[in-house]
Amino acid sequence: xxxxxxxxxxxxxxxxxxxxxxxxxxxxxxxxxxxxxxxxxxxxxxxxxxxxxxxxxxxxxxxxxxxxxxxxxxxxxxxxxxxxxxxxxxxxxxxxxxxxxxxxxxxxxxxxxxxxxxxxxxxxxxxxxxxxxxxxxxxxxxxxxxxxxxxxxxxxxxxxxxxxxxxxxxxxxxxxxxxx
Numbered sequence: 001x002x003x004x005x006x007x008x009x010x011x012x013x014x015x016x017x018x019x020x021x022x023x024x025x026x027x028x029x030x031x032x033x034x035x036x037x038x039x040x041x042x043x044x045x046x047x048x049x050x051x052x053x054x055x056x057x058x059x060x061x062x063x064x065x066x067x068x069x070x071x072x073x074x075x076x077x078x079x080x081x082x083x084x085x086x087x088x089x090x091x092x093x094x095x096x097x098x099x100x101x102x103x104x105x106x107x108x109x110x111x112x113x114x115x116x117x118x119x120x121x122x123x124x125x126x127x128x129x130x131x132x133x134x135x136x137x138x139x140x141x142x143x144x145x146x147x148x149x150x151x152x153x154x155x156x157x158x159x160x161x162x163x164x165x166x167x168x169x170x171x172x173x174x175x176x177x178x179x180x
Contacts, residue, residue: 009053009172016179017046045178052171059164066157073150080143088136092129099125 020042027036102121 009049009056012046012049015046016042016049016175020044020046041178045175048171048178049175052168052175055171056165056168059161059168062164063158063161066154066161069157070150070154073153074147077143077147077150080146081140084136084139084143088132091132095125095128095132 020039022039023042024036024039027033027039099121103118
């Protein structure tokens, strides 16, 4: 519901309550029970209309907040994935630099030692690369799970807001039917 519509509903509710009060007082003064009862009914309908407008405004605010929270969670997860990927790239670069340094050192030690050291360095580098990639996959998966959880919470919040809005619409329709 728009703010203007909510304000209109609140004004209609207040007007109905005032009309009801006037009719109730007029009925009491003139001893017209029918007019008194009609006034009481309009007061109740006005109160219900105001309550429905308030409930709908709260539901709208909750839906806006849920959307903002879900967007913040998505952004945080994206930032987390970027950080993890950057860290993994830095780790891979460091591993590559270490591997290159090891190769240069081994070359100075001799041909036979070079073969053995290269094999060990490459095995270690592959293991470290595999470890870095495995760690990156775990961290990206955790960030994805956090995003999915935030989206699930958002869907729940939106559903709750929709239920609250439907309740408010139902209350307003009941109030409208009673005033008609």
